Amino acid sequence: xxxxxxxxxxxxxxxxxxxxxxxxxxxxxxxxxxxxxxxxxxxxxxxxxxxxxxxxxxxxxxxxxxxxxxxxxxxxxxxxxxxxxxxxxxxxxxxxxxxxxxxxxxxxxxxxxxxxxxxxxxxxxxxxxxxxxxxxxxxxxxxxxxxxxxxxxxxxxxxxxxxxxxxxxxxxxxxxxxxxxxxxxxxxxxxxxxxxxxxxxxxxxxxxxxxxxxxxxxxxxxxxxxxxxxxxxxxxxxxxxxxxxxxxxxxxxxxxxxxxxxxxxxxxxxxxxxxxxxxxxxxxxxxxxxxxxxxxxxxxxxxxxxxxxxxxxxxxxxxxxxxx
Amino acid sequence: xxxxxxxxxxxxxxxxxxxxxxxxxxxxxxxxxxxxxxxxxxxxxxxxxxxxxxxxxxxxxxxxxxxxxxxxxxxxxxxxxxxxxxxxxxxxxxxxxxxxxxxxxxxxxxxxxxxxxxxxxxxxxxxxxxxxxxxxxxxxxxxxxxxxxxxxxxxxxxxxxxxxxxxxxxxxxxxxxxxxxxxxxxxxxxxxxxxxxxxxxxxxxxxxxxxxxxxxxxxxxxxxxxxxxxxxxxxxxxxxxxxxxxxxxxxxxxxxxxxxxxxxxxxxxxxxxxxxxxxxxxxxxxxxxxxxxxxxxxxxxxxxxxxxxxxxxxxxxxxxxxxx
DNA sequence: CTCACATGTGTAACCGATTACATGTCAATA
DNA sequence: TATTGACATGTAATCGGTTACACATGTGAG
Numbered sequence: 001x002x003x004x005x006x007x008x009x010x011x012x013x014x015x016x017x018x019x020x021x022x023x024x025x026x027x028x029x030x031x032x033x034x035x036x037x038x039x040x041x042x043x044x045x046x047x048x049x050x051x052x053x054x055x056x057x058x059x060x061x062x063x064x065x066x067x068x069x070x071x072x073x074x075x076x077x078x079x080x081x082x083x084x085x086x087x088x089x090x091x092x093x094x095x096x097x098x099x100x101x102x103x104x105x106x107x108x109x110x111x112x113x114x115x116x117x118x119x120x121x122x123x124x125x126x127x128x129x130x131x132x133x134x135x136x137x138x139x140x141x142x143x144x145x146x147x148x149x150x151x152x153x154x155x156x157x158x159x160x161x162x163x164x165x166x167x168x169x170x171x172x173x174x175x176x177x178x179x180x181x182x183x184x185x186x187x188x189x190x191x192x193x194x195x196x197x198x199x200x201x202x203x204x205x206x207x208x209x210x211x212x213x214x215x216x217x218x219x220x221x222x223x224x225x226x227x228x229x230x231x232x233x234x235x236x237x238x239x240x241x242x243x244x245x246x247x248x249x250x251x252x253x254x255x256x257x258x259x260x261x262x263x264x265x266x267x268x269x270x271x272x273x274x275x276x277x278x279x280x281x282x283x284x285x286x287x288x289x290x291x292x293x294x295x296x297x298x299x300x301x302x303x304x305x306x307x308x309x310x311x312x313x314x315x316x317x318x319x320x321x322x323x324x
Numbered sequence: 325x326x327x328x329x330x331x332x333x334x335x336x337x338x339x340x341x342x343x344x345x346x347x348x349x350x351x352x353x354x355x356x357x358x359x360x361x362x363x364x365x366x367x368x369x370x371x372x373x374x375x376x377x378x379x380x381x382x383x384x385x386x387x388x389x390x391x392x393x394x395x396x397x398x399x400x401x402x403x404x405x406x407x408x409x410x411x412x413x414x415x416x417x418x419x420x421x422x423x424x425x426x427x428x429x430x431x432x433x434x435x436x437x438x439x440x441x442x443x444x445x446x447x448x449x450x451x452x453x454x455x456x457x458x459x460x461x462x463x464x465x466x467x468x469x470x471x472x473x474x475x476x477x478x479x480x481x482x483x484x485x486x487x488x489x490x491x492x493x494x495x496x497x498x499x500x501x502x503x504x505x506x507x508x509x510x511x512x513x514x515x516x517x518x519x520x521x522x523x524x525x526x527x528x529x530x531x532x533x534x535x536x537x538x539x540x541x542x543x544x545x546x547x548x549x550x551x552x553x554x555x556x557x558x559x560x561x562x563x564x565x566x567x568x569x570x571x572x573x574x575x576x577x578x579x580x581x582x583x584x585x586x587x588x589x590x591x592x593x594x595x596x597x598x599x600x601x602x603x604x605x606x607x608x609x610x611x612x613x614x615x616x617x618x619x620x621x622x623x624x625x626x627x628x629x630x631x632x633x634x635x636x637x638x639x640x641x642x643x644x645x646x647x648x
Numbered sequence: 649c650t651c652a653c654a655t656g657t658g659t660a661a662c663c664g665a666t667t668a669c670a671t672g673t674c675a676a677t678a
Numbered sequence: 679t680a681t682t683g684a685c686a687t688g689t690a691a692t693c694g695g696t697t698a699c700a701c702a703t704g705t706g707a708g
Contacts, residue, residue, distance in 0.1 A: 016666080214597060375695035
């Protein structure tokens with residue numbers, strides 16, 4: 001690897017001139033410019049971004065913290081973040097936190113040491129759990145409960161409401177909701193949206209609970225179907241739960257969607273892999289990631305963003321687990 | 325953010341002493357050590373890793389290039405890489421290449437500029453497509469065709485063979501293989517394993533082809549089922565294709581596994597989400613990622629690794645798309 | 649009583665960039 | 679002719695660490 005000194009020597013100028021050439025700052029004569037350019041090509045020189053980072057206290061990197069990249073919601077988010085960051089010249093440092101505030105703090109510290117320019121995190125921690133370095137802008141994604149920080153979410157409440165509307169419109173009489181964990185804001189919002197819309201329609205409902213993973217969902221489903229024979233529609237707090245219920249229902253020989261309609265939440269890719277395909281309230285996952293990146297980059301570049309809270313709209317995708 | 329100078333001043337010693345203390349190198353008196361430690365705590369000092377990186381030409385980061393983190397195979401790999409890297413104190417810089425050699429090259433260059441200590445890449449490019457910086461160790465994952473580089477794969481040929489064995493054992497008489505793209509080594513190996521085992525058993529076979537995505541698989545499946553009525557078992561080149569065929573078969577009212585058995589390859593999470601659950605040749609995805617990290621870290625730390633090619637074993641997971 | 653060596657510490661060079669500042673040339677202007 | 683400002687370039691300080699080296703001091707061996 002050649003350095004700016006090598007280039008300077010090769011071009012017969014000082015390092016300052018090379019630097020000015022590279023950054024198009026200050027004056028460089030045409031002649032020098034040519035020599036420097038030739039030298040750069042000859043030596044295959046690439047400026048060292050660590051040295052730059054040290055001087056500028058800036059790394060052109062953004063840190064991304066997700067609970068678990070293995071959870072199908074996050075790869076798409078991560079992809080979006082990377083895609084738009086890339087456009088603006090930022091690279092992505094990835095961290096999995098498992099939702100553990102300690103791991104989150106580790107990454108936060110680490111990111112600061114590396115002079116990342118900004119951080120995007122999906123977290124259920126509250127502001128008080130974390131020591132935030134106030135010079136580094138942070139955008140919070142999906143779970144909107146680190147109060148005061150710029151946030152990108154979707155309207156979970158409204159999405160849940162619409163899910164219920166759809167089920168009713170499709171003739172459902174006895175609707176159940178499988179809610180997600182109580183620590184997760186979005187699960188609570190979806191729950192509330194469900195409740196409110198049911199009450200508005202004067203309908204009775206059944207609530208069950210499951211974690212956001214397949215195993216937990218299947219267990220819940222087994223219990224559920226043993227107990228509640230009359231239910232003809234289920235709104236699940238996310239697609240994983242929905243798929244778990246779908247599987248168990250199929251196994252029990254329940255006709256989907258004739259006897260039982262199911263609607264999930266998230267709009268994650270595997271909703272299309274199951275049969276019947278899963279009807280769901282789709283979050284604009286990619287857009288949320290892209291939005292978060294753009295917001296963060298505005299913050300980094302000290303532009304005034306229009307808003308600090310972006311709540312994107314969900315849209316219902318009707319597929320095979322609800323009636324035509 | 326406080327610097328080593330602040331700490332030195334606070335502790336009443338020179339920066340060299342602080343540095344020696346931090347790195348446990350050279351001599352530091354007990355008294356100085358105590359003062360330094362107090363100062364560090366008081367100032368909440370964290371050494372700046374950019375400055376360190378500049379001096380050491382080392383960043384404690386490893387670069388990970390995957391084609392597309394959105395492809396369900398890679399999150400688990402990425403997770404494994406991050407988990408073991410973390411243990412050894414390395415962080416992960418992520419890049420999606422979309423299999424494009426130009427993007428791969430971009431990340432490679434970028435990683436060098438950032439002084440990453442090593443690189444893990446999943447790539448179908450050949451060594452000649454890429455300009456590799458020879459000081460930075462690289463481990464290639466999954467697709468073993470950048471010849472000469474240390475590699476971690478699974479035995480695709482053998483896995484395919486076993487898949488055929490299983491189908492025959494389960495009474496399949498007319499077996500088809502849906503092969504993956506010809507540019508992908510692992511798809512070719514699986515194809516070859518299929519062919520060889522079929523010939524060995526003196527059986528006729530049908531070959532069809534599909535890209536590794538759901539849409540392409542479903543299209544292929546529609547064509548396939550229209551044309552080949554007598555087929556009673558299908559070995560698919562990966563789980564995505566298998567799920568696509570499963571869906572279309574179910575839609576056509578084909579009984580699975582009674583009339584048609586299906587086996588996939590990869591062992592990706594959504595194989596358990598469909599019903600019937602997908603029988604598959606499971607790659608030890610997490611282990612492969614972990615192995616690649618450990619191998620890379622050995623290379624980084626100039627330890628002599630035992631081997632340069634690790635070929636892990638696949639294992640068949642019998643689930644619902646093959647007979648009991 | 650020296651000498652050798654372990655212990656302890658500070659000064660300054662260095663990693664590879666950026667940039668403030670000084671210096672110098674040259675043409676246009678007063 | 680003296681002054682000014684645009685153009686051009688180099689020197690050296692700086693970012694925040696690490697470490698070679700020089701220079702103490704103290705202790706035990708010969």
